[in-house]
Amino acid sequence: MCVAMRRAAGGGSVIPTLDGVVFLEYNSRQDPPGVYRPEGENDGAVSSFHSTPEAHMTNLDTPKCGCCFIISLEVLRDLAQGEKVESADRATYQRAYAMTQRLRLVREGHRLASLTGHQSGLGLRATAVAKQPVEHLFDCKHATTLPGSAVPDPTTDQAFKTVFDTTAKVAEFYKTVLGRNSIDNQGMDLVSSLNYDQDYQNAFWDGQQMVYGNGDNKVFIDFWRSPDVIGHELTHGVTQHESGLIYDGQSGALNESISDCFGAVFAQWLANKPASDAGGWLIGAGIMGPAAKAKGFTCLRDMMNPGAPHCLSRQPTSYKDFDPTGDVHENSGIANRAFAVFAQTLGGNSYDLAIKVWYDACVSGLSSRTTFVDFAQATVTAAQKRGPTVAKAVADAWRAVDLSVDLPQSALAA
Amino acid sequence: MRVRIERRGGVAGRPAVGEREDHELTAAEQAGLKDLLAKPPAPQAMAMGADRFSYKVTVQDEKGTTVLDVPEHLMPKPLAAIPKIDL
Numbered sequence: 001m002c003v004a005m006r007r008a009a010g011g012g013s014v015i016p017t018l019d020g021v022v023f024l025e026y027n028s029r030q031d032p033p034g035v036y037r038p039e040g041e042n043d044g045a046v047s048s049f050h051s052t053p054e055a056h057m058t059n060l061d062t063p064k065c066g067c068c069f070i071i072s073l074e075v076l077r078d079l080a081q082g083e084k085v086e087s088a089d090r091a092t093y094q095r096a097y098a099m100t101q102r103l104r105l106v107r108e109g110h111r112l113a114s115l116t117g118h119q120s121g122l123g124l125r126a127t128a129v130a131k132q133p134v135e136h137l138f139d140c141k142h143a144t145t146l147p148g149s150a151v152p153d154p155t156t157d158q159a160f161k162t163v164f165d166t167t168a169k170v171a172e173f174y175k176t177v178l179g180r181n182s183i184d185n186q187g188m189d190l191v192s193s194l195n196y197d198q199d200y201q202n203a204f205w206d207g208q209q210m211v212y213g214n215g216d217n218k219v220f221i222d223f224w225r226s227p228d229v230i231g232h233e234l235t236h237g238v239t240q241h242e243s244g245l246i247y248d249g250q251s252g253a254l255n256e257s258i259s260d261c262f263g264a265v266f267a268q269w270l271a272n273k274p275a276s277d278a279g280g281w282l283i284g285a286g287i288m289g290p291a292a293k294a295k296g297f298t299c300l301r302d303m304m305n306p307g308a309p310h311c312l313s314r315q316p317t318s319y320k321d322f323d324p325t326g327d328v329h330e331n332s333g334i335a336n337r338a339f340a341v342f343a344q345t346l347g348g349n350s351y352d353l354a355i356k357v358w359y360d361a362c363v364s365g366l367s368s369r370t371t372f373v374d375f376a377q378a379t380v381t382a383a384q385k386r387g388p389t390v391a392k393a394v395a396d397a398w399r400a401v402d403l404s405v406d407l408p409q410s411a412l413a414a
Numbered sequence: 415m416r417v418r419i420e421r422r423g424g425v426a427g428r429p430a431v432g433e434r435e436d437h438e439l440t441a442a443e444q445a446g447l448k449d450l451l452a453k454p455p456a457p458q459a460m461a462m463g464a465d466r467f468s469y470k471v472t473v474q475d476e477k478g479t480t481v482l483d484v485p486e487h488l489m490p491k492p493l494a495a496i497p498k499i500d501l
Contacts (some may be wrong), residue, residue, distance in 0.1 A: 014420050201430075201499070202467060203465065205464045206461075206462055207462035218424070240464075241463075255464060284425070295501045297501070300427065312428050325422055326420050327427055329423065329425075329426075329427025397421065
């Protein structure tokens with residue numbers, strides 16, 4: 001995939017996306033209709049846009065932004081997360097926050113597009129050939145303001161290049177293996193921020209984007225160094241757009257497990273590893289720091305063997321041991337093991353069949369309060385469409401973690 | 415006064431803990447604790463998204479024990495740095 005923008009024949013230029021390009025062509029109009037261009041905000045951006053499907057960029061020599069935001073992103077974010085804000089109002093603020101963040105990204109994308117050599121007074125018109133996810137990378141520079149400073153060319157730095165390339169691969173995995181177009185299945189742009197905070201021992205999904213810390217270089221190193229972690233975080237976005245599993249209790253543990261499952265299988269797909277490869281079931285093997293390794297920890301979690309001593313975060317392996325007071329990252333081990341057992345029972349590659357059954361269950365209309373039993377049953381239902389042998393393998397996998405599911409007679413015979 | 419801060423969550427899922435006597439708190443930590451106790455988060459406050467940290471802050475003094483559950487985005491930064499992972 002081409003990263004650098006370049007001029008296209010006929011007086012336009014192209015912006016690379018994950019699956020193609022967005023073609024930019026000159027537009028003689030100086031201001032598209034409907035653009036609000038007040039005095040005031042001037043952040044160096046030179047683009048503008050309006051709300052039609054076609055995005056327009058104009059006045060490239062004018063150091064003015066074409067779109068203002070009356071309320072800052074930080075204020076909206078605080079309101080969206082404010083514990084003293086009424087829940088109905090908070091939901092409104094959350095929608096406003098999400099919309100503002102996306103509009104800012106569009107504006108930033110257009111600003112970057114303007115840096116490709118269009119320095120004449122002509123306008124620029126962006127026409128989407130097809131809605132495909134575009135990647136945006138940002139550098140937090142060890143602060144905690146998101147998304148941080150835009151990184152126009154990720155190829156100049158190994159960390160940004162790795163995140164850019166791996167995130168593109170996650171999108172490719174979702175598209176080619178599962179038939180999904182990005183996080184929202186509608187080509188949502190993919191936003192990643194690196195270098196978050198000082199010695200930050202975490203990566204997270206903030207509801208809109210992926211965020212990666214650098215670790216403390218003792219217990220953890222950079223959190224983007226494990227492909228499965230990148231797949232894990234992006235999958236949280238998928239879950240948010242599908243079932244919206246509430247991040248607490250059983251639904252929260254399932255939310256975590258789903259991210260581990262798709263993260264691990266993405267990494268297996270990337271490395272062309274079969275389900276039988278034990279290393280393919282390790283989560284976070286690439287982010288363990290020297291102090292953790294010295295103590296014998298080789299991963300955060302082992303999906304096939306969640307209670308193993310080489311796991312930095314050991315987990316229960318049986319549904320009988322589900323702890324209602326436990327963290328979602330602990331109880332997720334139960335469903336993790338069920339999936340790993342299922343995939344190994346089927347044999348071959350996890351990405352050929354097993355993950356498709358899990359995906360079908362995830363997009364089957366799960367409620368936000370789905371329980372382990374609900375989800376297990378949904379996986380059986382999804383597996384039935386692929387034959388009784390597959391359905392029996394799913395049921396057997398759940399039984400391996402002491403969770404019983406109803407199985408149709410046809411599958412029992414298998 | 416004694417302060418105990420437990421950190422849970424994060425993609426790693428490994429808990430971290432830190433404790434301080436009041437005389438061990440830096441000025442920034444004391445200020446953060448004062449703010450937190452003055453404006454405790456609502457019981458159901460949560461950070462948006464997934465894999466965020468959450469903190470349990472336990473303060474013991476002559477008045478008794480105060481326990482606060484604090485989501486990452488409401489945790490004073492100096493206090494957030496206190497918990498460490500014990501390998």
